[in-house]
Amino acid sequence: xxxxxxxxxxxxxxxxxxxxxxxxxxxxxxxxxxxxxxxxxxxxxxxxxxxxxxxxxxxxxxxxxxxxxxxxxxxxxxxxxxxxxxxxxxxxxxxxxxxxxxxxxxxxxxxxxxxxxxxxxxxxxxxxxxxxxxxxxxxxxxxxxxxxxxxxxxxxxxxxxxxxxxxxxxxxxxxxxxxxxxxxxxxxxxxxxxxxxxxxxxxxxxxxxxxxxxxxxxxxxxxxxxxxxxxxxxxxxxxxxxxxxxxxxxxxxxxxxxxxxxxxxxxxxxxxxxxxxxxxxxxxxxxxxxxxxxxxxxxxxxxxxxxxxxxxxxxxxxxxxxxxxxxxxxxxxxxxxxxxxxxxxxxxxxxxxxxxxxxxxxxxxxxxxxxxxxxxxxxxxxxxxxxxxxxxxxxxxxxxxxxxxxxxxxxxxxxxxxxxxxxxxxxxxxxxxxxxxxxxxxxxxxxxxxxxxxxxxxxxxxxxxxxxxxxxxxxxxxxxxxxxxxxxxxxxxxxxxxxxxxxxxxxxxx
Amino acid sequence: xxxxxxxxxxxxxxxxxxxxxxxxxxxxxxxxxxxxxxxxxxxxxxxxxxxxxxxxxxxxxxxxxxxxxxxxxxxxxxxxxxxxxxxxxxxxxxxxxxxxxxxxxxxxxxxxxxxxxxxxxxxxxxxxxxxxxxxxxxxxxxxxxxxxxxxxxxxxxxxxxxxxxxxxxxxxxxxxxxxxxxxxxxxxxxxxxxxxxxxxxxxxxxxxxxxxxxxxxxxxxxxxxxxxxxxxxxxxxxxxxxxxxxxxxxxxxxxxxxxxxxxxxxxxxxxxxxxxxxxxxxxxxxxxxxxxxxxxxxxxxxxxxxxxxxxxxxxxxxxxxxx
Numbered sequence: 052x053x054x055x056x057x058x059x060x061x062x063x064x065x066x067x068x069x070x071x072x073x074x075x076x077x078x079x080x081x082x083x084x085x086x087x088x089x090x091x092x093x094x095x096x097x098x099x100x101x102x103x104x105x106x107x108x109x110x111x112x113x114x115x116x117x118x119x120x121x122x123x124x125x126x127x128x129x130x131x132x133x134x135x136x137x138x139x140x141x142x143x144x145x146x147x148x149x150x151x152x153x154x155x156x157x158x159x160x161x162x163x164x165x166x167x168x169x170x171x172x173x174x175x176x177x178x179x180x181x182x183x184x185x186x187x188x189x190x191x192x193x194x195x196x197x198x199x200x201x202x203x204x205x206x207x208x209x210x211x212x213x214x215x216x217x218x219x220x221x222x223x224x225x226x227x228x229x230x231x232x233x234x235x236x237x238x239x240x241x242x243x244x245x246x247x248x249x250x251x252x253x254x255x256x257x258x259x260x261x262x263x264x265x266x267x268x269x270x271x272x273x274x275x276x277x278x279x280x281x282x283x284x285x286x287x288x289x290x291x292x293x294x295x296x297x298x299x300x301x302x303x304x305x306x307x308x309x310x311x312x313x314x315x316x317x318x319x320x321x322x323x324x325x326x327x328x329x330x331x332x333x334x335x336x337x338x339x340x341x342x343x344x345x346x347x348x349x350x351x352x353x354x355x356x357x358x359x360x361x362x363x364x365x366x367x368x369x370x371x372x373x374x375x376x377x378x379x380x381x382x383x384x385x386x387x388x389x390x391x392x393x394x395x396x397x398x399x400x401x402x403x404x405x406x407x408x409x410x411x412x413x414x415x416x417x418x419x420x421x422x423x424x425x426x427x428x429x430x431x432x433x434x435x436x437x438x439x440x441x442x443x444x445x446x447x448x449x450x451x452x453x454x455x456x457x458x459x460x461x462x463x464x465x466x467x468x469x470x471x472x473x474x475x476x477x478x479x480x481x482x483x484x485x486x487x488x489x490x491x492x493x494x495x496x497x498x499x500x501x502x503x504x505x506x507x508x509x510x511x512x513x514x515x516x517x518x519x520x521x522x523x524x525x526x527x528x529x530x531x532x533x534x535x536x537x538x539x540x541x542x543x544x545x546x547x548x549x550x551x552x553x554x555x556x557x558x559x560x561x
Numbered sequence: 562x563x564x565x566x567x568x569x570x571x572x573x574x575x576x577x578x579x580x581x582x583x584x585x586x587x588x589x590x591x592x593x594x595x596x597x598x599x600x601x602x603x604x605x606x607x608x609x610x611x612x613x614x615x616x617x618x619x620x621x622x623x624x625x626x627x628x629x630x631x632x633x634x635x636x637x638x639x640x641x642x643x644x645x646x647x648x649x650x651x652x653x654x655x656x657x658x659x660x661x662x663x664x665x666x667x668x669x670x671x672x673x674x675x676x677x678x679x680x681x682x683x684x685x686x687x688x689x690x691x692x693x694x695x696x697x698x699x700x701x702x703x704x705x706x707x708x709x710x711x712x713x714x715x716x717x718x719x720x721x722x723x724x725x726x727x728x729x730x731x732x733x734x735x736x737x738x739x740x741x742x743x744x745x746x747x748x749x750x751x752x753x754x755x756x757x758x759x760x761x762x763x764x765x766x767x768x769x770x771x772x773x774x775x776x777x778x779x780x781x782x783x784x785x786x787x788x789x790x791x792x793x794x795x796x797x798x799x800x801x802x803x804x805x806x807x808x809x810x811x812x813x814x815x816x817x818x819x820x821x822x823x824x825x826x827x828x829x830x831x832x833x834x835x836x837x838x839x840x841x842x843x844x845x846x847x848x849x850x851x852x853x854x855x856x857x858x859x860x861x862x863x864x865x866x867x868x869x870x871x872x873x874x875x876x877x878x879x880x881x882x883x884x
Contacts, residue, residue, distance in 0.1 A: 105756075105757065105882065106882075124759060125757050126759030135757070139753075141751070141753055141754040142751070143746075143747045143751045143754050144750065144751070144874070146747065146750070150747075153743070154743060154747050154754065154755070154758050154760075155759050155760050156758070157740040157743065159740070160740050160741070161738060161739055161740065162739060162740060162742075163738070165740070
């Protein structure tokens with residue numbers, strides 16, 4: 052192996068109680084493209100932010116070019132020849148390209164000479180790497196692909212020898228991504244070292260020389276890219292978790308409760324996240340949607356539950372359409388029997404500053420059961436909350452306690468109790484057990500299966516493969532906004548992993 | 562010719578009345594362009610006015626007065642910085658607190674030191690900034706048209722008036738032609754970009770607030786040492802807020818700021834001039850209405866006659882590194 056450009060030795064980093072990086076060791080060879088893969092939240096971005104001096108490691112050592120380096124600020128990193136292209140661009144939107152490039156790297160107190168110097172330097176970089184961009188264009192008027200190019204130019208202008216790219220293709224169209232890869236290969240040919248952070252395995256296979264896999268804050272493996280397979284990487288990425296199988300009987304699926312047809316949804320940046328997607332959800336079945344986070348599952352859930360507008364397509368609830376073009380009203384959908392347990396309970400599912408009993412009726416607070424004339428009937432609400440606390444074993448069992456004081460698992464139970472106890476015909480659950488302890492997971496799974504046994508239609512979206520396999524009667528695998536395969540609950544982890552990585556169906560069957 | 566003289570006189574007082582607004586407005590521009598909202602312009606001007614008049618009267622020097630005005634005003638700006646940059650406090654609350662401290666402390670200290678009901682002693686010649694008469698002003702005074710314009714409008718203002726108007730191109734130059742200006746504008750738009758470029762966000766914002774303090778200090782000194790011959794309690798009378806309105810009206814641009822402040826100054830001048838004198842067609846207008854006119858116009862202008870004013874994007878938000 053060539054000389055190491057960067058060595059990370061025993062890096063640890065915690066944010067409060069969360070250990071984002073534990074004992075990370077990593078060696079990146081000079082003049083190579085090194086991929087770092089892992090699911091969202093695996094700690095990749097944190098690790099690179101430590102390397103770039105944006106955060107300080109709690110312990111561990113960084114060596115650049117074989118010499119121990121102390122990187123306390125981005126300035127230190129820049130001085131050592133490390134440049135970073137952040138996932139969210141660090142550009143000033145109403146500045147010109149030139150102004151962004153010289154920001155922080157001006158040659159003296161007046162701008163004139165800096166701008167002249169940057170203009171000629173930009174010209175050179177343009178010729179050398181094929182990074183064309185109009186130096187006088189205003190950033191916010193450029194497409195994201197070009198904005199990203201400005202970020203790369205910014206790093207090169209500062210003399211970067213090692214370039215870190217954090218999820219660079221997340222915002223790009225496939226054509227833009229291909230162009231980016233050509234640029235990266237050219238950089239490598241010129242002797243630069245590139246570190247590519249991504250959760251997309253296809254990109255790793257296409258462009259990297261070596262790949263390291265992270266999972267839950269640890270570095271689980273490093274491989275030479277041409278000696279590994281997508282299947283192996285997927286398995287390393289997702290990991291084998293303790294199986295928690297919940298007993299469930301056979302149930303005949305009934306009538307179609309929810310029919311999604313040709314649904315297309317874009318996110319706030321205008322990137323298509325759900326792409327012409329169709330599926331049916333029947334009474335008495337649990338359909339699980341598997342996929343690596345960020346492949347459109349969140350947007351799908353939001354569109355169905357009326358939180359996000361869809362671009363096109365239709366969703367039928369009990370045979371009647373849901374207005375997706377903007378007028379969809381989550382409250383109205385609730386009245387029609389569609390209950391939603393959102394993925395992000397802290398931001399969408401709960402008001403943490405409220406008391407438990409208030410959260411236990413949130414969204415259903417207009418129900419006459421909870422009202423006394425125009426006022427809330429607090430006694431009835433508290434009694435109702437007590438009832439749910441008992442049924443769902445929510446602890447501590449005090450409905451007047453502030454919701455923020457409950458643990459994650461119990462908070463999730465509060466949301467589940469609220470939605471399930473309304474006896475909906477269709478229940479949509481995002482990440483039912485994210486951040487929930489093992490005991491509560493089993494309880495929640497049993498509850499979901501009980502719903503199914505009562506003949507309800509249940510849709511579960513989860514990034515936990517085990518959960519999907521243990522709950523679902525049918526598994527749909529989502530990749531890049533589409534459903535790339537349907538399997539039964541007997542599908543193996545490897546098989547699903549390949550589908551989740553976007554490998555074609557025929558290959559997956561082998 | 563009477564009408565012409567009247568117009569020249571109104572324009573002359575327009576200039577005089579717009580100077581404190583202009584200085585405060587440019588002060589606010591430095592602060593807000595760096596992403597720090599500063600509702601405390603009013604208070605900083607007031608302490609500047611007090612410190613200036615008090616020091617000038619004690620040391621018998623206009624320049625020591627000006628220096629003290631700037632020093633105290635900058636000190637107050639640093640308090641705002643400490644609360645809102647270092648401790649990431651709410652910038653509006655911090656600014657309002659500064660206004661209250663300024664209003665109260667100037668009266669208490671004024672009474673304790675000078676025993677004149679919160680006033681400072683009337684400033685003597687030499688303790689004030691006197692009018693500078695330009696060469697030949699008296700000679701051309703009687704020349705029609707050009708004479709009054711030269712003698713009244715251009716000549717015969719104090720040093721601080723010329724300084725205020727010179728600050729307009731200077732501010733523009735600093736913002737758009739220097740490294741400091743580039744970074745200052747950047748930090749008000751996207752502090753994360755500045756941070757990742759290896760520049761200290763906090764230090765940059767502190768420097769912007771120092772500029773703000775200097776300019777509000779000069780504005781205060783103008784009020785108590787040029788416009789008035791000493792400090793009177795609450796003498797800023799809302800000028801700091803009008804300056805903020807002018808800043809929005811000017812879309813955070815220096816040259817626009819000058820025109821906005823001249824407009825507000827003109828309204829003020831016209832209101833004073835037209836008090837009690839009947840207007841054609843409308844007849845006699847109550848004094849109170851004329852006095853309220855600048856404020857009414859402010860509301861109307863800000864309510865939508867200026868098009869979309871986009872403030873610096875990071876304005877008012879303390880910078881915290883995201884996880």
